[in-house]
Structures are given as structure tokens and as C-alpha cells.
Amino acid sequence: MSSIILLLVEDDNNLKNLLEMALQDEGFEVVLANSGKKAIAKLDADGAQFMGLITDIRLGTGPDGWAVGHRAREVFSGIPVVYMSGDSAHEWSANGVPESVMLQKPFVMGQLVTAITTLLNQASSATALVDAMRHDRNTKPKG
Amino acid sequence: MSSIILLLVEDDNNLKNLLEMALQDEGFEVVLANSGKKAIAKLDADGAQFMGLITDIRLGTGPDGWAVGHRAREVFSGIPVVYMSGDSAHEWSANGVPESVMLQKPFVMGQLVTAITTLLNQASSATALVDAMRHDRNTKPKG
């Protein structure tokens, strides 16, 4: 099977490596961005390649994780989004996007894997309905 | 606002009238079919007008409610479906469609109203995502 590419946005190098390895162990292909600016550039250049977004909130100067989440949904409206944060989780209810998951640090890698696979599976069923609708329009004779 | 049209399939005249009145009281427009054959004819002729299907299972001779549910989803893949039955509910797990509701008789009208409005609201959010995807394709410049 071809690959499932996730965009991982994290500016802490140690944590970035741990997360990348855990996701690769699950069979995901991971594209890294260590700032909000670089993440948004990747989304603008070729956002359609990403099947999911996993983003830290505090990302130094420039756009934060909330801004990355909003841009990802503008580029690909149904993309699964998982936020990770230690001290910014309380901003999620006002700044997160619908049907996202807020993971508070600390967490074990299994929580991240369950979060992203659960969202991907829900999107898979929802997209099945979308594909059915497209199929209807292309193949059905006009009443 | 324009109307929300439901297809109601029921061959018991007394129950049909009770259901129709309860749904009209809620502001729905109701199209009636008193057999599976007539229901399928309406779906084939102009299925796109219906925002939801409410169907009894046992419908005398001809197609039963399970067949009507399958045909409705072939015509309009995301249509909300509510089944009503006294003695056929045990067939739902094998013959129902995904994300439908099985109402066992007896029930109060409020249960039917909650069932169909909850499914319509879920479809509304899901369709919002579908519309966003269509919008993306029509308005975005190529990368």
C-alpha cells in the first residue's frame, strides 16, 4: 500500500525525534516542520499530500499551533488535527478547530497513536460518504 | 425558510396519520408512501428532494423497509434513515444501513422527533465538511 503522510510540527528537538520515531514505528510517513512558518509554507505548497496534522502549540516566534490548525483546515477541510501542549491546553475551547483532539503533556506515545488513528478512521468513514456523493453526481442519469 | 421534506413509509393508516401530524407539527413537510413499491418509485423519480427517510419494516407484499433503506442510500448516500418496527427489530444488525436508528414500537412521538432531528443535525455538520471540500476544488489556485 502507498503511504500515509502526517505533518508533525514541533520545535523541541528531543520531543520531535521521539514523536517521529513512534509514528514511523506505526507505519506513518512523517514530514517535519520546526516552526509555524515552515508548517504553513508546507501546507500552502502541497497541503493535499497530508492525511493528518499533529502540532505543538507554542512554537517560538511566528504563528502558533492554533494558526497552523486553521490553515490546515482551510487547505483541506476534513484533515484530522491533534494538538499537543503543556500549558496552553486551556485555550483549546476558543482556538481549536471542530472535531480535533487536545492532548495534554505528559502523555504516552500510545495516546498519540490512538488519537490520530481514531480520527483517521472517522475521516475514512466520512470520506466514504463524500465519495459516494461524488459518484452519484457523475454516474446517475438525470431524473 | 424553505421546507425540509421527509419520506414517510407506513402501511398502517392510523399510525401513518399520527406520525404525519407529529412531523408536520415540528415544521417538516411529509411525503407519504403506503407500500415499499411506491416508496421506491418516489425515490427513483425524485429522491434528491428528500432530506430524510422514516420507514416501517413490514409493508405487506412487495419490498420491505430494509429494501427501501438500501434504495434511499443508493440514490442519496448521506440521507438520514429511521426504521420503526414492532417485531422485526432483531433483523436490524444484518439488514439496516450504517448510522441509522432502529426505533422499536411502542415509542412516543418525541422519540421519533429526537431521532430524525439528531440525524439531520449530524448530517448538517458532515455536509458542511463536504461543501468545504467542493469549495476548495472550485476556488483554489493550483499549487
Add this chain to the structure above:
Amino acid sequence: MSSIILLLVEDDNNLKNLLEMALQDEGFEVVLANSGKKAIAKLDADGAQFMGLITDIRLGTGPDGWAVGHRAREVFSGIPVVYMSGDSAHEWSANGVPESVMLQKPFVMGQLVTAITTLLNQASSATALVDAMRHDRNTKPKG
């Protein structure tokens, strides 16, 4: 259709009347108990008649609403349970039963109706599966 009987447990006379009328307006038949002791006596005498339980928490002397909820589930394990309370809602996480709803006062009657009809609809689908299992055992030849 035959009736759907709810057990309503409330010791405040004014509130009891308001709740009873709202539930009767929806087509439910309501059996009243104004103490935990009387509620448990009704459950022990003929608990199988009740399709749902709606109970206040503080009920004067004798068993409280938590005790009534536990007894109802012992008598009929799948019964929908809605708790109502002003100042005891914080005890729900330790004393409530699984898949119940905790309504905090004040609430509008529409919230109570949505709570009980949603639980009844979920139970209806779940019971459809139970009935299917029973049907399997009774009608299938041994492998």
C-alpha cells in the same frame, strides 16, 4: 400503540407536577414516587413495567436518588436513567450508573425530554441487538 411508562421520583410537589405534565405532554405515562423508599418498593414490586427512570437526588430521609438508580439497574439492567439535582451533581462521577445523564438544575423541560428520548432511542437500538441474539438461539439449527 401501547404506552411507555416512566418512573419519576421527586419529593418537591411543585416540581413534580411540572415534570409530570411535561412528560405526559410528550405521550409518556408517568408513575410517581415522592420518596426513595416508595420508588424502590415500586421497582421491587413490578420493575419490568418501567422503560425509564427519572430521579431527583436529595429525597429527604431514606434512600437517595443514587440508591434508586442502583436498584433500578439491578432489577432491569438496561433501563435509561436521568438524574436531576441542584447541589449534588458533583457526586455523579462516583455514584451514578454507566451511560446515565446528569441534569443540573435549573434546566428547561426540553432538556429533560431530549435526555430521556435520546437514552430510550439508544436502548432501542441496543435491545434490537439483544433480541437478535435471542432469536438466533431459538431458531437456528445446531451447527
Add this chain to the structure above:
Amino acid sequence: MSSIILLLVEDDNNLKNLLEMALQDEGFEVVLANSGKKAIAKLDADGAQFMGLITDIRLGTGPDGWAVGHRAREVFSGIPVVYMSGDSAHEWSANGVPESVMLQKPFVMGQLVTAITTLLNQASSATALVDAMRHDRNTKPKG
């Protein structure tokens, strides 16, 4: 019981009246704002009085419904939010807040009532847990 106050934001006078009546029929108290600016002013002046927000998206000049939703959650993080829109629903996935409902026009009043009562009931259970946590901190002896 005391009242449940909802903030309703709608600039179409006819629709506003229909919505207000439907919500008042359910027993809600309704505070109206016919622009995003007025809605935000009410949230800033006394946001804690509102148990829920129901807002149109397109509101003429000034802040739109997405901005009102964000402000409401900044003021009261757990407030239920229902958006209504005809042509802006496709923006929900990027601009809505978590655990909100997107109602596409046209809809029947029963859909709005189910949407807001379902969110209020979910918030009631969630707040019960919050209250329990507060109770823990205030009443438990240290270690």
C-alpha cells in the same frame, strides 16, 4: 426553577422572531443581538449570564458569527455554541470552535431545539465533573 438564558445573534428580523418564539416556547429566556458588535458587547459586559450561544454567520458589517463564537468561548470556555448558516457552512471546519454544531439552513425549529438541548445536557454532565473536582480541592484534607 430560575431561568436558562441564551444569547441569540441574528440580523434578519423575521427569522430572529421565529427563533426567539421557538426558544421561548421551550422555556428559555432569550437575549437578542442583531449584530456581531452588539453580541460581543453583551459577552464582554456580562458573559457569565449566558448558558448558550446561537449565532448566524453573516451579520452585515462588523464581526461575523465565527468571531462571536471565539469571543464567547474566551469569556466562558465551556459554553455550548450552535451556528446557523445558509452559504457559509463550508467555513465551519476551519473557523468553528470545538464541540459546536453547524446547522445549515433551511432547518426546522425542532433541529435547533435538539441541537442546543443536547449540547446543554453534555455540558451539564461535564460541569458535574468540574464541580466534583472543585469540591475535592475545597473539602479534602491534605495527604
Add this chain to the structure above:
Amino acid sequence: MSSIILLLVEDDNNLKNLLEMALQDEGFEVVLANSGKKAIAKLDADGAQFMGLITDIRLGTGPDGWAVGHRAREVFSGIPVVYMSGDSAHEWSANGVPESVMLQKPFVMGQLVTAITTLLNQASSATALVDAMRHDRNTKPKG
């Protein structure tokens, strides 16, 4: 503990081996069928041994995955069902069974594991209620 047996239906040999290994790594016992006909024969011979069904849709000549899903639910009404497909996912809304999961290819093995374990856990709680109901009937004195 004794084993959890899953029926895996897949006619692509390479994919079949990958799926089998991933499921065995999780501790599942896997029974394989490389056609719809063989899958249905296994369900008819001893369907009660299977705790879950994982099936591809396109299976060469003979019954497809939709037919296998329906037969599985006729034999054991509460069995968890996961469908996998590349190009037939748009048929799920009309041909799938209730409370199933539609996994679109490509997917990572972690998605399949999350899908089947989530369904098994939901079935475990639901079956707990079923067992309680059976227990009621067997052990309680007649009112």
C-alpha cells in the same frame, strides 16, 4: 486467557500476510478465507467461534465483502465488522451493516488495530448489559 479469533477475508496474498501478522502481533488468533464463498462456509459451519470480522470488498468471483458482512451478522448479530477497500468505499452507506467501520486503503496497521479493538470494547460493554439481562431472567423470583 483463551484466544480471541478473528475471521480475515482477503484475496490479495501479500496484503493478507501483512494483515495476519499485524493482528497476530496484537495477540489475536486469525482464521483466513481468500474468497467470499469460503468465508461464508466458515461462518455457516462454526460462526460462533468468531469475535470479529475483517473483510476486503472486492473478492474476485462469488460473494463480495458486503455479502460476507450481512451473513456474519445473521449468524452472530453483534459481531464487530471492519471493511477494507480502495475503490468500493462509496458503496458503504448503502451496503454496510450498522455500527461497522469503513477503512479506505491505504491505511497503516495501527488504524486496523484501533478499529477492531474499539469495536470489540464497545461490544464488550454492550454484551455486559446483555448478560445482565439474561442473569435477571434466570435468577430473579417472579414478582
Add this chain to the structure above:
Amino acid sequence: MSSIILLLVEDDNNLKNLLEMALQDEGFEVVLANSGKKAIAKLDADGAQFMGLITDIRLGTGPDGWAVGHRAREVFSGIPVVYMSGDSAHEWSANGVPESVMLQKPFVMGQLVTAITTLLNQASSATALVDAMRHDRNTKPKG
């Protein structure tokens, strides 16, 4: 990241070791108790350290798993709870706590991991809202 500590209550030594290893493999830190009495002592001494409870039901003499679950929720109202049982699952509907999971034996370790990580992720989002509410009270000027 700092550790996530789970309280595991199991009196069968072989099973206890299997469960402990599976949870440690996921990165959890596990505190063991081989009786209900010891589990409750640990909850009373320092319950706030535990992010989740996993408990068998039958635990020899002394408090059973239901009693441990209730005590855990009294100490920390939002704690995720997973029950495991072979023959006592039918008591869950009357004796379990709200929003818990009932795992019936036999199960694979992946089911336990999915159960606890799913509950932890739900608690993470819910706690994010709680934190937001606390933040509101501490940082906002009076209207």
C-alpha cells in the same frame, strides 16, 4: 516528559505480570495492588498521583473492584476507569461508574491499551475545558 502513573489492581499473579508488561511497553508507569484493601489504601494515601485505574472485579476477600472504582472517583472525580472481568461483567450496569469501560475476559492487550488511551484522551480534552475555566477566574478582570 514526566510519567503517567496507572493503578493496576489484580490478584492473579500471572495475569498481573502480563498486564504490567503490556502497559509498561506503552510507556506507562504502573503501581500494583493485589487486593481491594491495598488499592484503597494507595488511593487514600496519594490518589492524586494516579492518571487512571485498571481493576479486576473479584479480588478475594475484602473490597471488590466496584468498591475500588467508587473510591477512586471520590478521590479524583475525573479519573478514567477500566474494569476487567470474566464472570462479573453483568453487574457493571448497576455497579460501574459513569463513562467507564467494561472489558470482558478474554481480551488481547491491544484492547486494554485502546480502552485506557481512549479514556485518557477524552479526559485530556475535558480537563482542557476545566483548566480554561480556572484560568478565566484567575486572570479576568471583573466586568
